[in-house]
Amino acid sequence: MPSLNVSPEIERLISLLSKLPGLGPRSARRAALAMLKNPNKVMVPLTQAMSEAAEKISTCSTCGNVDAQNPCHICSAPGRDPGSICVVQDVADLWAMERAGAFRGTYHILGGTLSALDGIRPEDLNIASLIERAGREEVKEIILAMNATVDGQTTAHYITDHLQDAGVSVSRLAHGVPVGGELDYLDDGTITAAMKSRRPF
Amino acid sequence: MPSLNVSPEIERLISLLSKLPGLGPRSARRAALAMLKNPNKVMVPLTQAMSEAAEKISTCSTCGNVDAQNPCHICSAPGRDPGSICVVQDVADLWAMERAGAFRGTYHILGGTLSALDGIRPEDLNIASLIERAGREEVKEIILAMNATVDGQTTAHYITDHLQDAGVSVSRLAHGVPVGGELDYLDDGTITAAMKSRRPF
Numbered sequence: 001m002p003s004l005n006v007s008p009e010i011e012r013l014i015s016l017l018s019k020l021p022g023l024g025p026r027s028a029r030r031a032a033l034a035m036l037k038n039p040n041k042v043m044v045p046l047t048q049a050m051s052e053a054a055e056k057i058s059t060c061s062t063c064g065n066v067d068a069q070n071p072c073h074i075c076s077a078p079g080r081d082p083g084s085i086c087v088v089q090d091v092a093d094l095w096a097m098e099r100a101g102a103f104r105g106t107y108h109i110l111g112g113t114l115s116a117l118d119g120i121r122p123e124d125l126n127i128a129s130l131i132e133r134a135g136r137e138e139v140k141e142i143i144l145a146m147n148a149t150v151d152g153q154t155t156a157h158y159i160t161d162h163l164q165d166a167g168v169s170v171s172r173l174a175h176g177v178p179v180g181g182e183l184d185y186l187d188d189g190t191i192t193a194a195m196k197s198r199r200p201f
Numbered sequence: 202m203p204s205l206n207v208s209p210e211i212e213r214l215i216s217l218l219s220k221l222p223g224l225g226p227r228s229a230r231r232a233a234l235a236m237l238k239n240p241n242k243v244m245v246p247l248t249q250a251m252s253e254a255a256e257k258i259s260t261c262s263t264c265g266n267v268d269a270q271n272p273c274h275i276c277s278a279p280g281r282d283p284g285s286i287c288v289v290q291d292v293a294d295l296w297a298m299e300r301a302g303a304f305r306g307t308y309h310i311l312g313g314t315l316s317a318l319d320g321i322r323p324e325d326l327n328i329a330s331l332i333e334r335a336g337r338e339e340v341k342e343i344i345l346a347m348n349a350t351v352d353g354q355t356t357a358h359y360i361t362d363h364l365q366d367a368g369v370s371v372s373r374l375a376h377g378v379p380v381g382g383e384l385d386y387l388d389d390g391t392i393t394a395a396m397k398s399r400r401p402f
Contacts, residue, residue: 005299007269009217009257013250019243022228022233031221032254033292034268039255042220049214050248053233056210066237069336091234098206161382 010036056195062133064126066091066108072104074098081105083140087130087159089113089147105141108133113151114158127159144172176198211237263334265327267292275299275307282306284341288331288360290314290348298346306342307332314352315359328360332353335367345373 006014010032018028035043060072067073069163072081074094084105087097088094094107110125122128134142142163146152160170175193186194207215211233219229235340236244260266261273268274275281275295285306289295295308311326324330335343343364347353361371376394387395 004295005275006267007258007274009250009254009269010267013247013254014252016243016247020232020247022231023223027223029293029296030223034222035218035251036254036258037292039258042217043251043255047248047251049217050236050244050251053210053214053237054244054248057208057237057240066207066211066234068210073208075205080358084272091238092230095207118394150289180315 019194063107064091064111065094065107079104083138084139084143085130085133085139086143086145088145089152089155091145093145103143110155113146113149113155115151119120122158125155127162130159131166134163134168139166139168141155142168142170144170146172148173149177202379240284264308265292266295266308266310280305284339285344286331286334286340287341287344287346290353290356291347294346294348304344306344311356314347314356316352323359326356328363331360332363332367335364335369339369340369343369343371345371347373349374349376 013035014025014028014032017023018025018033020028023031030089035046056068057066058068058070060067060070060075061089062071062075065072065074069076075082078119081104084103085108086097086103086105087110088097089110089112091109093110097103099109108126108130110130111128112120112125114122114125130142133139142159144156144159146156157174163170174197175190177183177190177194183191214236215226215229215233218224218232219226221229224232236247245303256266257269259269259271261271261276262267263272263276266273266275270277276283282305286309287298287304287306288309288311289298290311290313292310295310298304303352309331311328311331313321313326315321315323315326331343334340343360345357345360347357357373364371366371375398376391377398378384378391378395384392
């Protein structure tokens with residue numbers, strides 16, 4: 001980042017903001033400026049919210065979700081089925097599933113995918129704890145909801161192999177045409193998958 | 202924003218982050234998650250930087266820059282010419298000028314542009330203080346560096362009109378082909394301006 005000729009306090013604020021995902025140097029400068037221009041309306045409330053979150057939020061020891069309680073409010077909710085576990089890569093994917101509202105079971109967060117390129121091995125992910133959970137009496141079904149990328153699918157295969165003895169049904173999300181999607185814009189792999197899994201109308 | 206089914210602390214953090222410029226709901230969620238996953242490496246240093254900036258940074262009473270000192274380090278630098286004032290819309294534009302390093306005078310930050318649509322009148326901007334500064338003995342030159350938009354140019358005309366009695370030379374940034382730009386991708390207005398202001402080679 002080129003020197004902005006600003007005070008070290010501002011420099012440091014911009015530098016830390018630019019390390020957040022989704023913020024480049026330019027958007028970090030804009031965000032910092034918005035804070036500096038409105039300290040009382042923008043910066044102070046955000047600082048308080050961050051301090052409070054840093055203090056209260058921890059990782060759920062069962063599923064790996066971030067929450068103010070442990071076990072998290074999903075693991076401990078009476079209305080959610082502990083017999084069905086949806087395995088996702090990341091908390092963001094759990095949030096995406098919850099936004100869709102299509103699942104009433106519990107989750108397990110891997111914390112990433114296996115990756116030979118990035119040197120991420122099974123012991124770097126929450127796979128052992130998943131296999132332990134899958135062996136429990138009440139667990140009947142594991143739904144693998146990793147991203148449909150090479151790494152995501154490799155991880156899904158690895159987990160499936162290691163769940164063979166657990167006596168649970170293992171499924172994965174369906175591939176197909178996204179709702180609202182146009183065929184002309186879809187890749188060949190998706191069209192092939194959608195054709196193979198066609199359903200009676 | 203749809204409900205994420207998360208704890209109120211996380212909800213509030215995401216909601217405040219999404220109000221920063223350049224962050225939508227999705228990037229606010231990603232940023233919040235990065236903080237929550239690495240509280241000690243990401244959240245705590247950022248919180249400290251923000252608290253420190255909120256405490257130390259104020260607005261320069263001469264030019265409107267944000268800095269830890271007042272007058273700001275540009276206004277008070279001995280090497281910078283107080284006789285030449287570059288008028289910009291915003292602190293971000295001052296930073297852009299400083300990055301380019303093409304100006305060794307001082308600045309004046311308007312805080313926006315005149316806009317009939319948004320109801321921004323001359324008294325909402327730092328125009329009176331500019332006219333007051335322009336009337337001082339040492340000031341010889343005002344360079345108008347507003348954005349080349351309709352509102353920016355309207356503001357430039359308004360200021361030029363009100364500086365007629367101040368006895369200073371008023372100029373504006375040149376229009377032309379951006380360095381590295383390709384003619385085929387430029388709009389007609391820019392090409393016309395560049396042609397009109399052509400220079401001997």
